[in-house]
Amino acid sequence: MTGETKMIIITSNEDIIRQFSLNKPKHTHIVDLDNNKQVTSMNNNDNNIMNLAILTELSELNSKNDQIYKRALDSPHHGRSKQVKPSKKSFDMDCAICGDRAIGFNYDVLSCASCKAFFRRNAYQPLEKLKCLNRQNQCLVTRDVRRKCQRCRLARCFAVGMRRDFILSEEEKQQRKQRLQENRNISLKRSSTSDSSSLSPEVSPNSESHTESLDDIDRILMDIDYNDENIFCHNSFDLNEIESTLSAEDWISIENVRSIFLSNFNNHNTNCVCVDISDRTTALLSWSQFISKIALSFIDFFRHIDEFENLHDDDRFTLIKYNLLCVFAIPKAYLYQSVNDCCSFDNNVLAEQRRRFFILCGDSNGIRDNFVDVVHLLVDLTGQDPIILSLIMLVFIFSQGLSMNIEESLLKDPLAVYRAQNHYTQLLWNYFVNQLGEIEACKRFTRLMTIMIRVQLSSKAFREFFRTQYMISNIVDKMAPLMQTVLNIS
CATH class of the missing domain: 3.30.50.10 (Erythroid Transcription Factor GATA-1, subunit A)
Structure with a gap:
């Protein structure tokens, strides 16, 4: 096709789409943007089918060398569907209902x-x-x-x-304005007296075991009064300011992240029944394959995020290697069901299967229970909102040192990682304020910080536990290669 013109056409005109489908011209592909995984190739050439071959390679290679996975992260995704960011100056967007100019x-x-x-x-x-x-x-x-x-x-x-x-009624709008004004008055009064108040002495934390630390976090979470009006910010907004906390560009970024998250995890198979628990060795090997497939979905998600894709090659690899375990509970929180779920508290088949697996592996420190608790905390915090969960996942992956692993490599460009983390933290904050108001946003962020600490501790214990299990069982060479990297064995 050398010398021929290549063109990308994006349209919602059903007549044009119908004509392409009926005529079936060669070298033409139709991508349904409502279904990121659906690609139609008019000439049935396997080479033209969009896929994630470079990621699939990760689950098939049999090597302990980290460079295999680094190469996969370094390789450009020629076939993947790239989210297009609009120019900051072009916000003449169409109404999703009728196609008229959106306001x-x-x-x-x-x-x-x-x-x-x-x-x-x-x-x-x-x-x-x-x-x-x-x-x-x-x-x-x-x-x-x-x-x-x-x-x-x-x-x-x-x-x-x-x-x-x-939709808010007029009465609800007035109540909201009144609450915002009251919060502003409280903020002004307290800020005027803050200069005369003395600072309390700083208390240095004691070094505790994982179990004691998690208990402390539980007490912190229990002490948070969800109706406590003493939690406030010094910069209160009126109703119009709150509605403007998210710009049109922010909404587009949020929608991009949400759609990528749903395309990767909406129908995600996290059913642990597929793990064979006939004996200890089989269970560990089967589990490594199961978790490896889930890890590939995370890698695919992050590689669709521009801020991650534009990082230094070594930094992308470092963040995946050391932070991936810390985000495992997030998609599970989105898919969680109160009944018949492997993370529910009832004695259903899935939950019993998960318990038997961890008992078989020698879990006596509540590794599974800690993971389940984190899932429930995230469900309660986010209401299973995919926007909140996906933004939290990005904040976590861009957090240097989240794994608390002293062997973690220094970043080549830490400023770029910091900027990415700051961007999505700000976006998450603005979304909380937009949806819930500033006071509730403060409460949610306070709870998120305690959950983040709990994620750190439980992920560290999780990694160390399974590293030990694979090494004492002498089956490291047989486990899924990707898990060797995630568990920091290779």
Whole structure:
């Protein structure tokens, strides 16, 4: 195809898509952006199918050398679908419902003024009581004809993700403004008296065992009063300022991260029943293969993040090698179910299977229980919001020294890693403030810091426990190669 013109066309025009599909021109690919894993190749050439071959290689290689995984992280992803960041100056975006010019994110969806007002008026109307204009429930919703079929327009609003729980009544708006004003007054009063207050002496922490440290963290979490109005920030915002904490660019970054997170973990198989627990050696080897596959999903997620992809090659490898264990509980928190889950407290088959595995491996220090506790803490903190969980995962992966491993290599460009961590920390804070208000955001961040410490301690104990199990069983050469790196054996 040397000398031929190559072009990328992005369209939502169904007529154009239909023509491409019917004519089937050669050397043409259709990528469904609503399904990142679906790629249609018109000429059925296997070389044209988008895949993650370089990541698959990780689970198939049989070597202890860290350079294998470093090479995989260094290699460019020629086939992966890259998220495109819009220019800061170009925010003429289309309404997700009708295609008109959007005015911003309304009720969690990029939309125009007309669709915003329409959804506010009709969000609580039951769809089944509305009649479709053509009685087929498939009317086209565009700028020119959006007013013709109320039923299909409302269905379209829900389909693209508009949330009626985001609609505030006038009374709720007034209450919110009043609370913000009260918080500002409290902040001003306390800041005026802070100069005359004396500082309490600093208490140096004692060195405790892992179990005692985790108990201390539990007490801290229990002591946090979720209704304590004494928690405040010195820079309170009014309602308009809170709504502006997230710019259009911020919302686009958040949506990119959310979509990448869901494409990697929404249908993720974290079912531990696939681990063979017929005997100790078999269980350890089977578990290493199971965890290795999950690790590949994490690597794929991070390689779709520009800030990670643009890091120095050695720094990408170091962050994956030492911080990967610390983020394992995050997708599990998103997928967690209160019943019939391997991390639930009831005696279901999955939970019993997980308990038997850890008992078989000689767990007497509550390694499994610590992991389950972290999952539940994250569920409670985030409400299983994929945006919060994905942002936390990025904050964690960019945290140098999170693993508390003295063997961790120094970063080549620590400033770039710090900037990435700071960016996603700020984004997480702004999202909390936007969704919950500043006081609740302070409470959530306080809880997140204690959870982060718990993650550090439990991950360190987890790594040391399994390193010991594989080494004393003399099966290091037989375990999944990627796990040798994650457990810092190789």
